[in-house]
Amino acid sequence: MDVPSDVPDLVAARTGEPAVAAALAALEAGPDLDGDEAFTAWRLRTAALGYARWDATAREHARGMRYSLAAARAFMSGETPADLHRRLAAVDAPTLVVAGAQDASAGVAPVLAVAGLFARGESVAIEGSGHFPWVEQPGAFRAAVDAFLSRVVPPG
Template identity: 55%
Template sequence: MPTFLAPDQVTLHYDTRGAGRTRVLLAGGAARHPEYLGDLAGLSGHHVIPHQRGVGHSPGPGLPYWDLASDVEALRTHLGLSHLTIVAHSAGTRLAMAYAARYPDQISAMLLITPPSAHLVDAESDIEELRAARRGDPVFDDALAAMVAGPDLTDDEAFTAWHLASAPVTYAAWTAVEQEHARVGRQHLAAARAFFDGEPPADLAERLSAVRAPVRIVGGAQDCTTGVAPVAALADLFPAGEVVVLEECGHYPWVEQPELFREVAEEFLYRV
């Protein structure tokens, strides 16, 4: 497995997949093993997938996502790239935006998949409305109850088990496909805690206006974790921001609507 040196000389690991133009893939979780990304529905390109501190083969302790941006910059230098094309999912989009805010001139494009956005925009959340449309389904109701009850913070296994119990809330449907995907990717509790430790700059939203590169945001019309309205509003923070919302889709578009997701992602990435 290839490695690179972080600014503090810690050796961090990354995976590679595919050939063509290099894209850095940032997993969410906030500290889920990136194997859950799979091949992103066959998305083309040379994918570089870092294991953030405390996840997978990279040692801990973890760091707040604002500080993890320095690791992404070290990876860019290691790869010999003048600019980065970043594809990020969920909590990984927080890291992507932290990197973009700190290094706006190093971004060539960003594809942000189902980004949590309520902390950055004024749009009223529609999560409760989306959840209300699903209530009455016993599987969804049980999963929502587990999610609302909060995680078991005993250890990685308990934390992972809680994510799995909550998983039906995060998909628009709960078929064998979604169930299989939900079981992939161990959660790393200490790294997840560190990821959200501290606060990013209060002017983070304003800093994103300095990102001149194209940004496409992909949302799910039935995403009961991020909602739709805040995700759509996030595009307005970027001078070249745009949003695409996929129907019959929750938090994992490449799993739930693979052909549509691949079409939307490929069109954007090739255009930019």
């Protein structure tokens, strides 16, 4: 996306939070690439950036995640197809892109901009949420998805 990242501003808004400071230190140190368990442990050390609040709900959710080092390497090493914008613009299906308004891992602006790539794209930012709005704000997430579906799915 040609949209400037808002991650620095989102991180700055959380300056002073010990969990965020620890996550940034782990991010700066870089990933542990000694296998899936080590990589998962590093991701857990950086996880606070993906949540609006590093509370019990966020910690429990993060502890349940597992990461494949091979999958991460494949994902990060792939080249974006030169015609990706054209391909997404050709998608005629209604598309909803949901962002957490406090997602300091991916940012908000670039995520919301993705909706503009689809012919019938819509976007919504869920307040009080990071990268996992269905975990942190399940009611607001459900309301956003239900509203979208009520507009695009014929009744009956």
